[in-house]
Amino acid sequence: MKLRASYGTLGNGNISPYQFLETMSVTQMGRILNGIRPDYTQQPNVIPNGLTWEKATTLNIGTDLALLNNRLTLTADWYTRKTKNMFTDGLPLPGVFGATEPKGNYADLETKGWEVSIGWRNKTNGSKPFSYDVRLVLSDNKSVITRFNNPLGLINTYYEGMQIGDIWGFVNDGYFKDQHEIDTRGIDQSFIRVSAANKILPGDIKFKDLNNDKKINEGAGSLSDPGDKTVIGNSSPRYMYGFNGNMDWNNIFVSFFFQGIGKRDFWPGADNSLFWGAYNRPYSWQPVDVMNNIWSEENPDAYFPRMRGYTALNSRAELQVTQSKYLQNAAYLRLKNITLGYNLPASLVNKAGMANARIYVTGQNLWTWSPMYKYVKTMDPEVIEGSDPELNDGAGNGMSYPMLKTYTIGINVTFK
Amino acid sequence: MKYTLFLVAGMLIMSACNRDLDLKPFDKLSPENAFNTEKDLQLYANSLYLDLPDGSDIVRGDALSDYLVGRTLSNYIYGTFGPTEATGWSWSALRKINYFLEHAGNAKITDEAKEHYTGLARFFRAWFYFNKVKQFGDVPWYDKSLAADDPDLYKGRDPRTLVMDNVLADLDYACSHIRNTKDNGASQITRWVALAFKSRVCLFEGTIRKYHPKLNLTGTSNDWLDKAADAANQVIEGKQYKLLTAGATDQNYRNLFINETPNSTEVLLAAVNNKSLRVFNDANWYWTSATYGGRYSFIKTFINTYLNTDGTPFTAQAGFDNIPFAQEVKNRDLRLKQSIRMGNYTRDGAMAPPDFTYTYTGYMPIKLAVDAKATDGVAENFNSLPLIRYAEVLLNYAEAKAERGNFTAEDWNLTIAALRQRAGITGTSLPVTADPYLQQNYFPGINDPVLLEIRRERGIELALEGFRYDDLKRWHLGNLLTMPYDGMYVPALNTLMDLNEDGKMDVCFVEKIPATKVPGVYYFLIDNTQFKLSNGASGKLQLFGNLPRKYEDYKYFYPIPYNEIILNGNLVQNPGWTN
Numbered sequence: 001m002k003l004r005a006s007y008g009t010l011g012n013g014n015i016s017p018y019q020f021l022e023t024m025s026v027t028q029m030g031r032i033l034n035g036i037r038p039d040y041t042q043q044p045n046v047i048p049n050g051l052t053w054e055k056a057t058t059l060n061i062g063t064d065l066a067l068l069n070n071r072l073t074l075t076a077d078w079y080t081r082k083t084k085n086m087f088t089d090g091l092p093l094p095g096v097f098g099a100t101e102p103k104g105n106y107a108d109l110e111t112k113g114w115e116v117s118i119g120w121r122n123k124t125n126g127s128k129p130f131s132y133d134v135r136l137v138l139s140d141n142k143s144v145i146t147r148f149n150n151p152l153g154l155i156n157t158y159y160e161g162m163q164i165g166d167i168w169g170f171v172n173d174g175y176f177k178d179q180h181e182i183d184t185r186g187i188d189q190s191f192i193r194v195s196a197a198n199k200i201l202p203g204d205i206k207f208k209d210l211n212n213d214k215k216i217n218e219g220a221g222s223l224s225d226p227g228d229k230t231v232i233g234n235s236s237p238r239y240m241y242g243f244n245g246n247m248d249w250n251n252i253f254v255s256f257f258f259q260g261i262g263k264r265d266f267w268p269g270a271d272n273s274l275f276w277g278a279y280n281r282p283y284s285w286q287p288v289d290v291m292n293n294i295w296s297e298e299n300p301d302a303y304f305p306r307m308r309g310y311t312a313l314n315s316r317a318e319l320q321v322t323q324s325k326y327l328q329n330a331a332y333l334r335l336k337n338i339t340l341g342y343n344l345p346a347s348l349v350n351k352a353g354m355a356n357a358r359i360y361v362t363g364q365n366l367w368t369w370s371p372m373y374k375y376v377k378t379m380d381p382e383v384i385e386g387s388d389p390e391l392n393d394g395a396g397n398g399m400s401y402p403m404l405k406t407y408t409i410g411i412n413v414t415f416k
Numbered sequence: 417m418k419y420t421l422f423l424v425a426g427m428l429i430m431s432a433c434n435r436d437l438d439l440k441p442f443d444k445l446s447p448e449n450a451f452n453t454e455k456d457l458q459l460y461a462n463s464l465y466l467d468l469p470d471g472s473d474i475v476r477g478d479a480l481s482d483y484l485v486g487r488t489l490s491n492y493i494y495g496t497f498g499p500t501e502a503t504g505w506s507w508s509a510l511r512k513i514n515y516f517l518e519h520a521g522n523a524k525i526t527d528e529a530k531e532h533y534t535g536l537a538r539f540f541r542a543w544f545y546f547n548k549v550k551q552f553g554d555v556p557w558y559d560k561s562l563a564a565d566d567p568d569l570y571k572g573r574d575p576r577t578l579v580m581d582n583v584l585a586d587l588d589y590a591c592s593h594i595r596n597t598k599d600n601g602a603s604q605i606t607r608w609v610a611l612a613f614k615s616r617v618c619l620f621e622g623t624i625r626k627y628h629p630k631l632n633l634t635g636t637s638n639d640w641l642d643k644a645a646d647a648a649n650q651v652i653e654g655k656q657y658k659l660l661t662a663g664a665t666d667q668n669y670r671n672l673f674i675n676e677t678p679n680s681t682e683v684l685l686a687a688v689n690n691k692s693l694r695v696f697n698d699a700n701w702y703w704t705s706a707t708y709g710g711r712y713s714f715i716k717t718f719i720n721t722y723l724n725t726d727g728t729p730f731t732a733q734a735g736f737d738n739i740p741f742a743q744e745v746k747n748r749d750l751r752l753k754q755s756i757r758m759g760n761y762t763r764d765g766a767m768a769p770p771d772f773t774y775t776y777t778g779y780m781p782i783k784l785a786v787d788a789k790a791t792d793g794v795a796e797n798f799n800s801l802p803l804i805r806y807a808e809v810l811l812n813y814a815e816a817k818a819e820r821g822n823f824t825a826e827d828w829n830l831t832i833a834a835l836r837q838r839a840g841i842t843g844t845s846l847p848v849t850a851d852p853y854l855q856q857n858y859f860p861g862i863n864d865p866v867l868l869e870i871r872r873e874r875g876i877e878l879a880l881e882g883f884r885y886d887d888l889k890r891w892h893l894g895n896l897l898t899m900p901y902d903g904m905y906v907p908a909l910n911t912l913m914d915l916n917e918d919g920k921m922d923v924c925f926v927e928k929i930p931a932t933k934v935p936g937v938y939y940f941l942i943d944n945t946q947f948k949l950s951n952g953a954s955g956k957l958q959l960f961g962n963l964p965r966k967y968e969d970y971k972y973f974y975p976i977p978y979n980e981i982i983l984n985g986n987l988v989q990n991p992g993w994t995n
Binding site: 017018021022023024025026029030031032033034035036037038039040041042043044046048049090092093094095096097098099101102152154190191193196197198218220221222315316 | 440441443444445446447450459460462463465466468470488489491494495496500501505506507508509510511512515516556558561562563564565569570599601603604687688689690693695963977979980982983984987
């Protein structure tokens with residue numbers, strides 16, 4: 001058994017250069033002046049008043065443990081990291097500023113986390129021993145902003161006490177059942193639009209009036225007046241785990257590796273045709289899972305509301321506003337890798353003039369499970385955000401190139 | 417000797433240190449080396465031009481106007497619109513200008529050159545603030561680039577009078593210091609451009625103060641109108657520009673819009689497009705595609721204002737609303753055939769009647785698009801589009817003088833008569849009776865026959881060029897945006913119609929699409945909800961009567977984006993707008 005503890009402070013060197021200089025780039029115009037497209041330059045970026053190092057102070061306490069004749073091993077670590085003077089975006093300034101807010105050492109961040117790794121290995125006796133080992137790795141961390149100059153308490157930027165990854169949104173309250181309910185509910189929901197004319201019909205979404213002002217809106221967008229929004233989830237991946245194992249008996253060997261995330265919320269978000277289908281763009285893909293789960297008078301409990309085009313795309317539309325019901329649980333468990341193989345007996349191999357030889361079959365990403373699959377199976381929880389910058393930059397969430405399933409059959413030979 | 421060596425070595429090391437640790441990027445300029453020579457100033461000043469509208473902006477300029485109807489109605493007049501949707505509170509162009517003004521003085525060049533570039537920047541600042549004032553009314557005035565901790569970031573709005581006086585001062589400086597040369601490429605700001613723009617700004621300000629008594633500035637209106645007339649007159653007296661009349665009477669007008677090289681006989685400033693430099697606009701795509709474009713077409717009420725060739729109003733005859741398309745477009749102001757598809761209009765050698773897969777009314781615009789079909793589905797039009805042209809200067813001059821009450825017969829001949837003669841109209845004498853059609857449909861309360869004709873002329877001459885909504889605003893006629901949308905006259909249902917008399921049938925209005933169709937004919941479904949005929953089974957097309965439009969008085973001033981009100985508590989929202 002071993003006990004470890006460490007404490008230290010480091011600077012962050014991972015910051016782009018020339019942040020302290022006013023620089024003016026020269027670019028060719030898209031406009032024709034005097035018969036040519038001349039070069040132009042314009043006002044430099046606004047630089048911060050004084051910069052200093054971003055310092056991360058880490059306290060780490062850990063233990064390494066080996067028990068039962070080294071068959072059981074355990075490594076555990078707990079750490080807390082305080083980042084002082086984090087180099088980050090400044091507070092949003094009024095539009096009349098006319099430039100991007102200068103970055104600066106504006107925030108402090110505190111991260112707490114832990115890591116555990118447990119392993120077990122063993123070997124039976126005899127002429128054909130069975131040896132195996134398994135290992136479980138589990139880790140988690142959580143970051144909180146402890147300082148940021150945000151006197152208005154705006155929730156679209158950092159604020160003191162904010163947990164990194166928090167998602168603000170409206171809370172769903174089912175669907176409007178019928179015209180009577182639409183006429184009598186008495187809560188003005190016109191801030192969130194169902195169409196250009198904004199006439200609510202049965203099957204449209206009801207939102208909860210959290211602050212009881214009979215109006216659904218965003219208030220002042222601040223902590224003291226968030227309207228009807230609240231923290232509905234957190235997008236940071238939590239409880240990341242991996243589980244791997246190896247077995248070997250009589251020249252036959254098997255290994256596997258599972259990997260996943262225990263908790264993570266995902267808002268399908270902007271231009272995500274794979275999730276929203278026709279709700280995003282009516283001429284777009286029609287995922288079968290969506291088509292079979294659309295509200296109608298015969299199917300009033302469907303997952304998706306009344307069919308309306310562009311409601312997941314246009315600003316402030318019914319499905320475009322972040323809301324609790326369609327927040328996805330993007331936890332997952334994936335069999336990343338499994339290998340089955342056989343080492344040819346040494347006697348056979350040596351006769352053929354080889355040192356050793358093995359044949360094997362490997363599969364990658366063969367199986368995945370995620371709670372999200374209950375509603376849509378079109379997205380890969382491991383690469384869920386954004387789109388591939390090489391293939392279709394900016395095409396919307398869920399448009400990343402998915403992880404491929406691959407199978408490999410191999411022969412591995414080493415000659416003397 | 418030994419010590420000297422150490423000293424030299426030490427100096428070398430130290431100087432090396434300095435150089436290594438204080439490097440500047442090689443691929444960028446810094447404020448110290450960007451404002452020294454005239455070339456430097458030119459390099460920066462080029463960036464100011466990026467804030468002028470480009471060709472594709474001009475094409476969309478009249479999307480919100482009273483004379484066009486399209487696929488969708490603007491949510492400004494139909495549906496929900498509020499501060500959360502509001503845009504346009506962008507100030508980076510102003511920072512760019514003020515930053516230049518703060519640094520250009522450091523250049524080691526002649527005073528004349530300094531003043532020229534200062535004038536240029538101040539022209540652009542006037543352009544910037546004129547647009548802000550038109551959109552929002554009162555706005556905060558800044559003549560410096562703001563630091564991140566400047567308390568002025570959080571100031572409230574300045575009164576319209578202060579901002580517009582500053583705009584005027586900027587323009588006066590620009591007019592007297594920008595170099596006085598004509599740009600035959602029509603791409604650069606010259607003194608002539610500044611004067612013409614000044615006439616636009618002053619006419620706007622003079623008339624909005626006159627027709628919006630709520631601003632409490634009616635007493636200052638005449639002063640601005642005089643300035644408008646004076647600035648326009650300087651351009652006229654300068655004799656550098658004139659109306660383009662060199663070619664055929666039925667082509668001169670449209671030649672201003674469909675050619676690659678802007679015609680600097682008449683055009684002072686253009687968004688220049690060019691095929692070999694690959695600078696394009698999307699006019700053809702926008703004006704022919706049913707899905708990409710807005711499907712905007714003129715309404716009949718406006719088309720009715722085009723005069724007959726002899727100078728008499730089309731609306732003077734009885735039953736002017738009951739004439740079939742092919743007949744009503746004959747013998748009209750020649751700008752009509754240069755603005756819409758009609759008569760013997762052809763594309764790539766084939767007759768091209770109004771295309772009802774695009775148009776709703778029959779009056780399908782062609783003014784800004786070219787006749788070749790090659791760019792109908794791609795943003796590669798290379799026709800240059802005017803931003804300021806001499807015809808506008810004449811119209812500004814005429815209107816300012818008429819509003820001021822000192823418009824003469826000589827002025828009439830110089831302005832409106834000249835524009836009409838260019839359009840092939842023969843009878844162009846000074847009008848003596850007020851046109852009742854204009855009074856009823858457009859300008860109730862205006863009794864001056866000349867002013868009515870000036871406004872008619874402005875609508876027709878500058879149609880689609882992005883002036884209309886501003887004109888309606890300053891005339892206090894925003895409610896015209898809610899006028900009924902009407903289209904061409906339909907003599908009978910289920911009757912094939914030939915719109916360009918080429919012997920081929922083009923369109924048929926039906927209440928039910930027939931099972932067998934005549935090839936080449938578009939069947940327009942009269943569903944009696946969105947699309948109706950005024951007498952039921954015949955009459956004028958009536959469009960979107962089921963969608964109620966509204967233009968309340970508070971909409972003259974656009975809302976400040978909601979987010980900005982939150983960020984700056986001193987910024988007060990325009991009255992009437994709620995979140």
